[in-house]
Amino acid sequence: MTLKTLLAAVALAGALAMPAAASPEFWKSEWPDTNFDITNVESWTEILSGGPPKDGIPALSDPTFIDAAAESRLGDREPVITVEFDGETPRAYPIRYLTWHEIVNDEIGGIPVAVTFCPLCNSGLTFDRRVDGRVLTFGVSGKLRNSDMVMYDRETQSWWQQALGEGIVGEMTGMRLEQLPTWMESWAEFRARNPGGLVMDQPGWPRPYGANPYQRYDSSRRPFLYNGEMPPHGITPLARVVRVGDRAWTMERIRTETPITEAGVTLTWSEGQASALDTAEINAGKEVGTVRVRDAAGNDLPHDVMFAFAYHAFWPEGDWMLGN
Template identity: 65%
Template structure:
């Protein structure tokens, strides 16, 4: 196990330190962070994932190209799609998000943070405006329940990606507004949006298109950054679940049904999207399908597709939509 984690760290250009959070040690790294303000009950909940501050470099103001000009992506490769009213749809390929985890962008005047935590498979898009101020985000290098802890450059408050909430510093307890976004295949995005835009390859030197977490979503347990409970109802720890609010639908149930109408939502599953956390080449990952979530008026609903262990960790009293 330790050898596997070390190999992943080396692939990412990092070294894993099994060091638990200690504000006294991190004050020099985050001099503006107010560690006296926190919603974290015990600092031992937070672990160092290996890199320090910005060891995984977030991106800002990325370049985009037209759909017709994109030649790198495989048809089934996953992208995180943002389609805000009155703007050209944008696709953010997971081949880039896997290595950078955060993209600070602006779409139609709306400052957004496009985020992806590979260890939780959590891909979410947030409005970066808080109390009249536009924040920009970076990666702390810390993990809580295996989920990325972000920080904002303005106050150096720490934010939990999976719940979009400030957990340390000035913005403790503040909730970021989650925007509708979803994972789908490049082919699906391109067919629906021939005039759309796709994020261009960053200039950083990374093995874009390769998955540094080979076989991760077939494991029985997450990497040892996570020490919490297994999910209930016999749901495998690394099974994907659809989260809307505090409800979780196992994707295996959605794939079997194809379409489910529950809790005021219409949820559809269709084959055709590769897992970003399966094979070495992301484009060749096994088919995990695409999910769309609409409300009663046909509008896209903010949601997430994360691993079951992460849902149970952050929503221990959440409702499991098992269909029984």
């Protein structure tokens, strides 16, 4: 069975099982400490099983790092999530690892962070893990909503929507994580700018790091395990868009018009970054390029490079910045 066939079978099985399974009564044996009486989810049928159970995709905590100059396993075009805090050594978190773990709980300069990546939405976000004076540690629930990863915190067992950084089930419902200004770029870009930087070392799990288990996903006609509306304006569901707040620019427009300065932000595009969701080997993926988002003073801004269907699902009234 090919991976594509397997994913289709899992999607069909999940869709068929959902009407009976989408209920706290069904989930409580696995989530006995989650308060399902508190939620902002309108219907439990919005939440689907992605296949793996709770922690079936193992989030990482306290990763180890090596000098960028000593890293020889990463291809130049492979994407990494870059975290650069003032006064701290820049760090790169390779997507080849996040593809298999989705969340890395770390601490940089006294700031507890969660570096996250949802392959099904291409959403790579970094959050401050502090909420109301508490430091939370995040894991992967195995659930999806609008095809986006539902995270959970180990302290209260509340569920969180990764794309929003918002609690959606349990004690933390309605709470928001602060999104930090990080970005996705190629390994070569990070290394050239930060020769003295650090890169997350390969985790000690038996995974085929560097391989893409979602081959040709970003060329698919439809998203995986998604039943919502498709994006407007003729934009294909798996086209990449850059979200800043509740506004979105298509990657294609940024690529062809770079730089774009609108709504108080400047967006630039540069060549060299491979898609992590195309070919079997991540480094050989098609060109998607790197986008940087800055304010008028040149400061990096929090943003997300996500698929158009996910933006429309979570920001249905959002502004599509289509230009003239």
